[in-house]
Amino acid sequence: MASxxxxxxxxxxxxxxxxxxxxxxxxxxxKLKRTEELAKKSKVYAAKLTELxxxxxxxxxxxxxxxxxxxxxxxxxxxxxxxxxxxxxxKGLCGGFNAxxxxxxxxxxxxxxxxxxxxxxxxxxxxxxxxxxxxGVALSNEVxxxxxxxxxxxxxxxxxxxxxxxxxxxxxxxxxxxxxxVNMITQEVRQSQVLPVxxxxxxxxxxxxxxLEVEPDEDNTLLEGLIKRYIEYTMYYSLIDSLAAEHSARxxxxxxxxxxxxxxxxxxxxxYNRARQEAITTELIEIISGMExxx
Amino acid sequence: MELMKLxxxxxxxxxxxxxxxxxxxxxxxxxFGVLPKHATLVSILSTxxxxxxxAQNKDILVAINSGYVKVDETKVTxxxxxxxxxxxxxxxxxxxxxxxxxxxxxTEASSMAxxxxxxxxxxxxxxx
Numbered sequence: 001m002a003s004x005x006x007x008x009x010x011x012x013x014x015x016x017x018x019x020x021x022x023x024x025x026x027x028x029x030x031k032l033k034r035t036e037e038l039a040k041k042s043k044v045y046a047a048k049l050t051e052l053x054x055x056x057x058x059x060x061x062x063x064x065x066x067x068x069x070x071x072x073x074x075x076x077x078x079x080x081x082x083x084x085x086x087x088x089x090x091k092g093l094c095g096g097f098n099a100x101x102x103x104x105x106x107x108x109x110x111x112x113x114x115x116x117x118x119x120x121x122x123x124x125x126x127x128x129x130x131x132x133x134x135x136g137v138a139l140s141n142e143v144x145x146x147x148x149x150x151x152x153x154x155x156x157x158x159x160x161x162x163x164x165x166x167x168x169x170x171x172x173x174x175x176x177x178x179x180x181x182v183n184m185i186t187q188e189v190r191q192s193q194v195l196p197v198x199x200x201x202x203x204x205x206x207x208x209x210x211x212l213e214v215e216p217d218e219d220n221t222l223l224e225g226l227i228k229r230y231i232e233y234t235m236y237y238s239l240i241d242s243l244a245a246e247h248s249a250r251x252x253x254x255x256x257x258x259x260x261x262x263x264x265x266x267x268x269x270x271x272y273n274r275a276r277q278e279a280i281t282t283e284l285i286e287i288i289s290g291m292e293x294x295x
Numbered sequence: 296m297e298l299m300k301l302x303x304x305x306x307x308x309x310x311x312x313x314x315x316x317x318x319x320x321x322x323x324x325x326x327f328g329v330l331p332k333h334a335t336l337v338s339i340l341s342t343x344x345x346x347x348x349x350a351q352n353k354d355i356l357v358a359i360n361s362g363y364v365k366v367d368e369t370k371v372t373x374x375x376x377x378x379x380x381x382x383x384x385x386x387x388x389x390x391x392x393x394x395x396x397x398x399x400x401x402t403e404a405s406s407m408a409x410x411x412x413x414x415x416x417x418x419x420x421x422x423x
Contacts, residue, residue: 041306041307041308041309042306042307042308044304044308044309045304045305045306045308045374048302048304048372048374049374052337052363052365052372052374055337055365056337152306213334213335213336213337214336214337214338221339222337222338222339222363225339225363226363229363233306236306
């Protein structure tokens with residue numbers, strides 16, 4: 001039986017923890033609001049960009065056979081080298097947020113390696129880097145600080161390098177994995193193929209024949225530029241999406257931590273009161289029995 | 296007078312989304328104007344100023360760094376990297392002009408193109 005003093009001390013410490021977790025929850029919810037706003041804004045841009053790209057790509061595909069022989073559309077049947085780019089948070093205390101992404105990355109890696117494919121991992125975010133380092137898995141890229149403050153320039157630098165690797169033929173496929181934001185209480189691991197540009201996501205198969213002037217129309221300047229923009233933006237958007245999900249996951253984790261702390265304080269107070277009552281009873285019995293014996 | 300829809304989107308959100316009479320765009324092959332019922336066209340936009348004539352006959356200037364535009368018969372969609380909107384009715388026009396100048400100067404375009412764009416931006420400040 002713990003002494004009264006011990007219980008009191010414990011209650012105090014749990015109460016302090018509760019204060020901390022509550023504060024962290026508030027911080028996360030404020031940050032979430034901001035990130036959500038950012039995500040909403042950039043979603044419009046992303047949608048327009050995809051629309052324009054698919055329209056032009058469709059037109060090029062319809063017009064001439066070599067319009068789509070850009071390396072960005074090179075589809076390899078049995079990819080030998082696959083790059084997995086994944087985004088995790090820089091910080092913990094957000095429930096299963098990072099673990100989910102890592103689990104998916106691991107599953108995909110095992111699946112690909114089982115079929116004889118070489119997999120290169122490129123990590124954004126401290127948590128993912130730490131995990132794979134601890135397990136002795138080599139990472140081709142280790143990017144810190146980008147997932148906690150998405151920056152378009154840095155994101156495009158990173159994906160630019162990776163895309164260059166792809167264009168040079170060092171890899172056949174680039175897959176992007178991140179944990180995305182669905183709503184306040186749900187996150188969802190999202191996996192997308194960055195390169196080669198997915199025909200389905202651009203609905204390339206319904207070739208349009210509508211009249212479309214392209215300026216400048218020599219070679220593929222416009223299409224190439226657009227594709228670069230598109231993948232850069234895909235990367236950037238996944239960072240924002242991941243950040244929003246991180247904040248919502250942390251909010252949830254901190255909310256349940258606060259509730260648990262409250263619960264604990266309650267049960268500890270009951271324990272404290274019981275112990276106090278017990279002490280009083282013991283003392284009373286001692287006094288009464290002392291009096292009895294004096295009679 | 297016929298109207299068409301104009302949309303200007305940047306990664307930071309929608310800058311402009313309304314019906315307009317005419318719009319002049321800084322294409323990579325030279326400046327060009329677009330009226331309603333223009334043929335479908337896609338072009339690269341270079342550093343410069345988009346001049347919009349709204350349905351209320353007001354001029355709005357939007358300074359951009361680079362991007363793309365898609366024109367069809369009823370709608371013009373500009374997808375740009377960065378943009379600053381300047382309207383004659385804006386209370387904080389002076390600051391917007393400064394922002395626009397900073398945006399234009401931060402690009403890698405030729406100094407002549409930047410100078411031309413900056414002079415256009417400054418003009419709106421004086422005309423009021």
